[in-house]
Amino acid sequence: MAEITSELMYELMKRMHADITDLKIGQRELKPEMNAMRGTMVSMHQDIHNIYMTLERHGQRLDRIENRLELRELAEAQARFEPHP
Secondary structure (H helix, E strand, C coil), X not given: CCCCCHHHHHHHHHHHHHHHHHHHHHHHHHHHHXXXXXXXXXXXXXXXXXXXXXXXXXXXXXXXXXXHHHHHHHHHHHHHHCCCC
């Protein structure tokens, strides 16, 4: 088994320090990318919400149109049975 000396420990510590420095640099590079992805996700969520709101408005308008058509159809059907002067 190799003898553990101060020089060996020093070299191991230097290597660990370099690895930790590389990890910190990588983490710093990832932070802006994650923030950009978060911003993109928020904007996509807002776009989807806007689409749902638009679909809801169209659905409400369609319901109103259908109600008006049904009322008109009922009035036309009733007019056939009423006496005309």
